[in-house]
Amino acid sequence: MRFSLKLMLRPSLVCLMLVLSSICFSLPVTQSKESPIAIVIHGGAGTIKRELMSDEMEERYHEVLAMAIESGYQILKDGGSSTDAIITTITLLEDSPFFNAGHGAVFNHDGDIELDASIMQGDSLNAGAVAAVSRVKNPITLALAVLEHSPHVMLVGEGAEMFACQQGFDLVPNQYFKTERRRLQLEEILAKEKGASLSKTASNALLAAYRFDEKKLGTVGAVAIDKRGNIAAGTSTGGMTNKRFGRVGDVPVIGAGTYADNNSCGISATGHGEYFIRAAVAHDICARMEYKGISLQQAQDEVVQEKLVKMNGSGGVIGIDKDANVAFSFNSLGMYRASIDKDGVRQVKIFKDD
Numbered sequence: 001m002r003f004s005l006k007l008m009l010r011p012s013l014v015c016l017m018l019v020l021s022s023i024c025f026s027l028p029v030t031q032s033k034e035s036p037i038a039i040v041i042h043g044g045a046g047t048i049k050r051e052l053m054s055d056e057m058e059e060r061y062h063e064v065l066a067m068a069i070e071s072g073y074q075i076l077k078d079g080g081s082s083t084d085a086i087i088t089t090i091t092l093l094e095d096s097p098f099f100n101a102g103h104g105a106v107f108n109h110d111g112d113i114e115l116d117a118s119i120m121q122g123d124s125l126n127a128g129a130v131a132a133v134s135r136v137k138n139p140i141t142l143a144l145a146v147l148e149h150s151p152h153v154m155l156v157g158e159g160a161e162m163f164a165c166q167q168g169f170d171l172v173p174n175q176y177f178k179t180e181r182r183r184l185q186l187e188e189i190l191a192k193e194k195g196a197s198l199s200k201t202a203s204n205a206l207l208a209a210y211r212f213d214e215k216k217l218g219t220v221g222a223v224a225i226d227k228r229g230n231i232a233a234g235t236s237t238g239g240m241t242n243k244r245f246g247r248v249g250d251v252p253v254i255g256a257g258t259y260a261d262n263n264s265c266g267i268s269a270t271g272h273g274e275y276f277i278r279a280a281v282a283h284d285i286c287a288r289m290e291y292k293g294i295s296l297q298q299a300q301d302e303v304v305q306e307k308l309v310k311m312n313g314s315g316g317v318i319g320i321d322k323d324a325n326v327a328f329s330f331n332s333l334g335m336y337r338a339s340i341d342k343d344g345v346r347q348v349k350i351f352k353d354d
């Protein structure tokens with residue numbers, strides 16, 4: 001009985017499908033509108049003095065910033081996600097010895113490297129962060145794995161590295177991150193703490209190695225908005241030279257160093273992390289935009305030029321709002337930064353007066 005009913009229903013079902021599909025094909029195709037795309041990156045803020053930077057060094061910074069931002073922008077142009085764009089960009093900056101993230105990060109008090117990173121997606125408010133990892137080549141990719149494959153938001157130290165192994169990450173020796181320039185910077189601070197000064201040879205080497213910036217500079221970050229209007233923000237750092245006792249800064253603290261919300265904006269910060277945590281910098285900027293209805297630039301300036309300045313907190317932020325406007329704000333002498341805005345206009349800058 002059931003079998004014969006099925007047989008009877010089958011031709012009428014086929015007819016119904018044919019009618020429905022002809023209706024669908026005759027309807028005008030409404031293309032969903034693509035959002036404008038944009039990307040902004042930073043490579044740290046601090047006392048970057050023009051007179052201390054050679055033309056050659058300036059050019060090399062420009063090159064690496066331009067190369068990193070173009071690779072993220074290409075992903076957005078091809079219809080890729082803002083998450084993929086910032087991961088690609090930040091990974092390139094982590095691999096460059098110029099920045100305080102991944103290879104070339106600053107030394108802690110014990111002469112080791114401990115890295116922090118975080119990422120946040122503005123459509124879902126999903127976030128992932130890692131802190132004090134010492135053997136993961138690209139901490140930003142581990143932060144993404146935390147976001148995508150763990151029920152947690154932040155993993156630290158050995159636990160984070162166990163998770164990395166489970167996720168198939170290859171670990172690298174801590175030595176991979178170490179550079180002579182950063183070692184000399186620690187040596188100088190340790191000597192000063194003891195009231196001593198560096199040997200002549202060491203201090204000459206140090207001058208040659210980092211004439212162009214200050215000791216802790218070079219955290220990296222990126223914010224992007226893709227064709228679907230989704231904002232993602234990420235930040236990666238080695239923290240502060242000579243940090244002790246498992247110190248963790250603002251970078252992996254969601255709402256301090258990184259935040260993204262499609263209703264307002266995405267932010268990545270760089271600066272003296274303790275102040276950025278206390279001022280909840282990244283979230284505060286997004287919240288001011290949303291609650292006060294002010295522009296991204298105004299919200300950034302209120303937090304960076306007023307709130308942080310009153311607290312003596314130095315540093316800066318980059319961001320993109322939900323309409324793909326790009327903005328920067330920093331209260332230090334300089335910030336390594338680059339952007340490609342919604343009109344495709346490119347900027348690469350270092351100093352305040354660039």
Ligand code: ASP
Pocket residue numbers: 044045216217218219237238239240248249250251257269270271272273274
């Ligand atoms: N914010 C980082 C930290 O405090 C350092 C920096 O951005 O320069 O760990």
